[in-house]
Amino acid sequence: MNLLHANDRPGEYPQSWYAATADALAPFDVLRGETRADVCVVGAGFTGLSAALHLAEAGLDVVLLEAQRVGFGASGRNGGQLGSGQRQDQHSLEKMVGKEDAAKYWTLAEDAKNLVKSLVSRHKIDCHLKPGVAHACFSAAEMEEEHTDARHLREAYGYDQIETLDRDTFRALCPSPAYHGGTLDMGAAHLHPLRFALGLARAARDAGVRIYERAEVHDIAEGVPATLRTAQGQVSADHVILACNGYLGGLNRAVAARVMPINNFILATEPLGDDAARVLTRDVAVADTKFVVNYFRLSHDKRLLFGGGESYGYKFPRDIKATVMKPMLEIYPHLRDVQVDYTWGGTLAITMKRLPYLARLGPNMLSASGYSGHGVGTATHAGRLMADAVRGEASGFETMSRLPVTRFPGGSALRSPLLVLAMSWYAMRDRLGV
Numbered sequence: 001m002n003l004l005h006a007n008d009r010p011g012e013y014p015q016s017w018y019a020a021t022a023d024a025l026a027p028f029d030v031l032r033g034e035t036r037a038d039v040c041v042v043g044a045g046f047t048g049l050s051a052a053l054h055l056a057e058a059g060l061d062v063v064l065l066e067a068q069r070v071g072f073g074a075s076g077r078n079g080g081q082l083g084s085g086q087r088q089d090q091h092s093l094e095k096m097v098g099k100e101d102a103a104k105y106w107t108l109a110e111d112a113k114n115l116v117k118s119l120v121s122r123h124k125i126d127c128h129l130k131p132g133v134a135h136a137c138f139s140a141a142e143m144e145e146e147h148t149d150a151r152h153l154r155e156a157y158g159y160d161q162i163e164t165l166d167r168d169t170f171r172a173l174c175p176s177p178a179y180h181g182g183t184l185d186m187g188a189a190h191l192h193p194l195r196f197a198l199g200l201a202r203a204a205r206d207a208g209v210r211i212y213e214r215a216e217v218h219d220i221a222e223g224v225p226a227t228l229r230t231a232q233g234q235v236s237a238d239h240v241i242l243a244c245n246g247y248l249g250g251l252n253r254a255v256a257a258r259v260m261p262i263n264n265f266i267l268a269t270e271p272l273g274d275d276a277a278r279v280l281t282r283d284v285a286v287a288d289t290k291f292v293v294n295y296f297r298l299s300h301d302k303r304l305l306f307g308g309g310e311s312y313g314y315k316f317p318r319d320i321k322a323t324v325m326k327p328m329l330e331i332y333p334h335l336r337d338v339q340v341d342y343t344w345g346g347t348l349a350i351t352m353k354r355l356p357y358l359a360r361l362g363p364n365m366l367s368a369s370g371y372s373g374h375g376v377g378t379a380t381h382a383g384r385l386m387a388d389a390v391r392g393e394a395s396g397f398e399t400m401s402r403l404p405v406t407r408f409p410g411g412s413a414l415r416s417p418l419l420v421l422a423m424s425w426y427a428m429r430d431r432l433g434v
Helices: 045-058 090-097 098-124 140-157 167-173 193-206 273-278 320-331 375-390 396-403 411-432
Strands: 033-042 060-066 130-136 162-166 180-190 209-212 219-221 226-229 234-244 260-269 285-287 295-298 302-313 340-350 355-360 364-370
Touching: 033 045, 033 226, 045 060, 045 193, 045 375, 060 226, 090 098, 090 140, 098 180, 098 193, 098 375, 130 140, 130 320, 140 180, 140 226, 140 234, 162 167, 162 355, 180 285, 193 209, 193 375, 209 285, 234 375, 260 320, 260 411, 320 340, 355 375, 355 396, 364 375, 375 396
Parallel strands: 033 060, 033 234, 060 209, 130 285, 234 364
Antiparallel strands: 130 180, 162 180, 219 226, 226 234, 260 302, 260 340, 285 295, 295 302, 355 364
């Protein structure tokens, strides 16, 4: 089964709060017949849209192929959090790659945040971009570790945007009985992800990118030029960029062995009005320390957008509401009777070490994916890094490609059952508070 078709109607966005509050673009043409381009980008999420936009602005002829609609995948469905750093904290990165390279990855992550903010400003994208992401801890030990990380970022990296919060100050921000304390990063941000994706699509179109929807790539004949085939047409291109993330399917085995699709779920409550202050007292986003992380924020119309729960098969659960209500009520028990207006699922992609996988798959083929829930900034940035690499400026891409991303045991064939076992173990630890 192909994840492009497992849970969604062809050519339609899911019935999410994001889709209900975005100004949709008119459908782009379906690719028919043969065409030629300098670069063919596969996938119109943050990665592909950013790559195509930056290439077109540099004067290249770009074709962008999207199997469904622009922003259809994780880019249009996620929690909308623009976090600092890489998915792994800096202490962990320093142990993995050494302090010198860890500093490079911090700088690249700061570049990613700044890129998103500059794209929103430069292209006047109305996506409700707001500063502030809090990290919530369940115990005193977790809180102390979080505060230690914040001090380390300030002392070793000069990053002074994080405020440490004890139990009382955190509950003044997030009045949940579940949390013991945490931090608030005002250099991080949150946004409406589908509005951001559609804004990138408008900018790419206006820059001259030829965007085709309902153009699922079935086959890539490598070479110079490479040939990409869809059901009704084909593209010959000097360079290929794979920007498919969790929807890669069987297009490339080397990527599939290191990048695994998983499903995650979100609900949107009814507008809470004055009761929104019993959820958050400031307009910031929150993510907590559970391995299967809870993440949430208030929408601009005062709904709680709450994400939680994961699945590792192809199909979404029959009752997404029940899947997400369970962790939501652990955080906010007083919302037991709240009306839920929207529920939706999405497919993202993870790697073994929760670090993105950027790779040169051939002399004229690049790929970026596996953002592991940290994709708003990282994916957008990866698109620009690949655009730079196509143009011969590959230093940033090469640095990111050196991140230690190992194969899943057994490759793509065994990655799912083994991950289910591992995630069951971590879910048990979450329940026990270990």
